[in-house]
Amino acid sequence: MKGVIGNLVFRFNKIILVIIASILAAIFIVPMLYTFISSLKSTGDIFIIPIQWIPKRINWPNFTVPFVEKNFGTYFMNSLIVAVCVTVSSLFFSSLAGYSLAKFEYKGRNALFVIVLITMMIPIEVTIVPLAIIVSNLGWMNSYQGLIIPLLVSPFAIFWMRQFIITLPKDYAEAGRIDGYGEFAIFLKLIMPLCQPALGALAIFTYMGNWNSLIWPMIVASKDRFKTLPVGLVGMQSLEWTPFGEIFAMAVVALIPTLIFFLILRERLIKGMAMVGVKG
Amino acid sequence: MSTHTSPAYIRRLRVTGFIFFLPALIYLIIFLLGPIVTALIFSFTKYTILSPPEFVGLRNYARIFSMPSFWHSLRVTFIYVFLRITVILILALFMGLVINQSIPFRGFFQSVYFIPYVFPLAVTAVIWRLLYRPFGLIDQLTTWLGIGYISWLSSDQTALIAITITTVWSATGYYSIIILTGLQTIPKEVLEAAVIDGAGTFRKFFSVILPLLKPTIFYIVIVGTINSIRGFPPFLIMTGGGPGEATRVIGLMIYEYGFTMLKMGIASSMSVVLLAIILAFTLIQRRLYRYEGA
Numbered sequence: 001m002k003g004v005i006g007n008l009v010f011r012f013n014k015i016i017l018v019i020i021a022s023i024l025a026a027i028f029i030v031p032m033l034y035t036f037i038s039s040l041k042s043t044g045d046i047f048i049i050p051i052q053w054i055p056k057r058i059n060w061p062n063f064t065v066p067f068v069e070k071n072f073g074t075y076f077m078n079s080l081i082v083a084v085c086v087t088v089s090s091l092f093f094s095s096l097a098g099y100s101l102a103k104f105e106y107k108g109r110n111a112l113f114v115i116v117l118i119t120m121m122i123p124i125e126v127t128i129v130p131l132a133i134i135v136s137n138l139g140w141m142n143s144y145q146g147l148i149i150p151l152l153v154s155p156f157a158i159f160w161m162r163q164f165i166i167t168l169p170k171d172y173a174e175a176g177r178i179d180g181y182g183e184f185a186i187f188l189k190l191i192m193p194l195c196q197p198a199l200g201a202l203a204i205f206t207y208m209g210n211w212n213s214l215i216w217p218m219i220v221a222s223k224d225r226f227k228t229l230p231v232g233l234v235g236m237q238s239l240e241w242t243p244f245g246e247i248f249a250m251a252v253v254a255l256i257p258t259l260i261f262f263l264i265l266r267e268r269l270i271k272g273m274a275m276v277g278v279k280g
Numbered sequence: 281m282s283t284h285t286s287p288a289y290i291r292r293l294r295v296t297g298f299i300f301f302l303p304a305l306i307y308l309i310i311f312l313l314g315p316i317v318t319a320l321i322f323s324f325t326k327y328t329i330l331s332p333p334e335f336v337g338l339r340n341y342a343r344i345f346s347m348p349s350f351w352h353s354l355r356v357t358f359i360y361v362f363l364r365i366t367v368i369l370i371l372a373l374f375m376g377l378v379i380n381q382s383i384p385f386r387g388f389f390q391s392v393y394f395i396p397y398v399f400p401l402a403v404t405a406v407i408w409r410l411l412y413r414p415f416g417l418i419d420q421l422t423t424w425l426g427i428g429y430i431s432w433l434s435s436d437q438t439a440l441i442a443i444t445i446t447t448v449w450s451a452t453g454y455y456s457i458i459i460l461t462g463l464q465t466i467p468k469e470v471l472e473a474a475v476i477d478g479a480g481t482f483r484k485f486f487s488v489i490l491p492l493l494k495p496t497i498f499y500i501v502i503v504g505t506i507n508s509i510r511g512f513p514p515f516l517i518m519t520g521g522g523p524g525e526a527t528r529v530i531g532l533m534i535y536e537y538g539f540t541m542l543k544m545g546i547a548s549s550m551s552v553v554l555l556a557i558i559l560a561f562t563l564i565q566r567r568l569y570r571y572e573g574a
Contacts, residue, residue, distance in 0.1 A: 014383060021378045024371070025392045028449065032395065034417045035407050047415035050424075097304035104297025112301055119312040121562050123510040125531045126551040129538040130318035131311065153307040183296045212400035214513045219539060230402035234517055237406055244410060251403045258398045266391065 039063075039248040046244050062249035066236075071224045072250060075232035078221075079254075082147050082228060083211040089152045090206045091199055097153075098161025099187055103173060113162070120155040124215060132219050146220040147228070151210060157202055164198035165191065200268040208258050229254045316555070322548035329542035340549035349525060350533070350550065356440065357529045361508045363444050365501060371452045372500070373493075376459030377485075394453035401450060405517040408446040409433065412518075436526035439519050443527060447514055451507070455500050462496030463489070502566075506558060530554055 033053075038046045042059040045052060066072040101113050131150055140146030172194065176186040192199070217228040227235070233250050236243065323340055325333035344350045379390045396404065411417045412432040419429050432442035470488065512531030515521060521528035521536070534554065538547035 014381070017378055017381060018383050018385075020374070021383070021389050024375065025389055028392050028396060028453075031407065031411060031417065031449065032399075034411065038410075047413075049415060049420060051417065051420055093303050093307070096300045100297045100300035104293060104300070106294040106297045109297070112305065115305075115308060115313070118559075119308055121506055121558055122312065122316065122555065123506065123531065123558065125510070125512070125534045126319055126555045127312060127315035128535070129544050129547050129551065130315035130322065132539070133318075133544070134310075134315070150311045153304050153311075155308065155312065158304055183293075183300075187300070208398060208400070212402060214400075214402040214516075215535070230400055233406050234402060237409065237517070247406060247410065251407050254403045255399045258400070259395070262395065262398045 094157035102165035327545035372455035375456035405514040
């Protein structure tokens, strides 16, 4: 008897759970949906009451005008260049450093790990003024070097890779040594392939982080030629006549690459996060 | 004698290990440690765009600590972080628990909760600024609910709440996955035993699940706090610190002093205070974390 009632209560709880989960999901979805739909509307149509969830007419110039009459093509390319360069470099150098911390024993290794942990915690606000002065003195304001080089290695990425590589058995490297591989070849050919789940998630995080970044590009790039997509987008909202439809459209353009990334790599991303785990 | 045990072999490995770290180390010194030390030095100087750095001792610190606006911004930052982390924890716990169950559309819920996190934060802020406008999505929603128009971003009563809603929306999915990971480390038997004992859903949650999640929750509090302090772009984009001073968080204030007013000395001393707060917080959390035996 008790079992039957328990079962019913269990079912009932589950239904309530699904209902609350759905309400939450709605709260999360509606702003996204609204953004996508508004990107297809003219500014006048966006603010019509009640909201037209199915646009009566589609206003394609939202997508073309920023590229043709403004510099969004350049902004888009700049964002892409910065994000790709930083991601590739960060994956390589951070894995190498993480491998060093995880699998080698040498004097000062623990001190280096502490440096990584500390620098990981430092918010950009603390370093940004000196960093801007350094970059300015190097003559890198309004240049790709200025946008990219200060971001090439991330302490978080080192930490992330170290946490993953430390879980790998030592035998792989030993086997490689017995087979006569050099240390760098062991890293490249044996260790890196084993790191795929962690690298996949890290690649997305790094790519997203840099595709998204606003503050540093805003400081380095005052000229249109070097502005990134978020900088251009923020610039658009302070125009005297705000092109709302275009802002929504360019927001959609800015988020589509990461959205595609996420949808393709969803499993790997989540698995990677689970593997490194919560050992803060 | 086998080469595998020879000191030369070990020594070579040590050198290799260090060489592998070297590029990262050089980078960390130039672009992170260096700037931190430089910020510390600048904080003792009068340094503006008009004058080169000139040593003034502790005068910058005396000045910022006697500035009501500085204390105010610390308070705003604290309220924001506290509010944001509390709401995120509650929502993420719930989401994690739901995704962990075998309910229909599990994968769908998980994706929906997570997707806002992949939106660029600057883009999210630009979008939400429009959502809060008169006749925008949220105005229409509150009107439909009979609440009427709330001047979210232009009232000092609601501006901070409005930004918190935005940044909670943007990041909760990420934290829910961390919770999920924590939940999956709890052995199934423990949960089942709780069910057999007849522990109610709520009791089970508070007496069994929550204590086991403590390390995860601590982790979220640490990382969440630091991420919240770091994430000042929404403030820059949505309110610019206003109305009045209602949303001028410390990150934004440092940015304004450093890059709008170009008072680099003052900006540096503020950033050193921020650094001290973050380090103290990290240390306390780490102590607690260790104490919990995790």
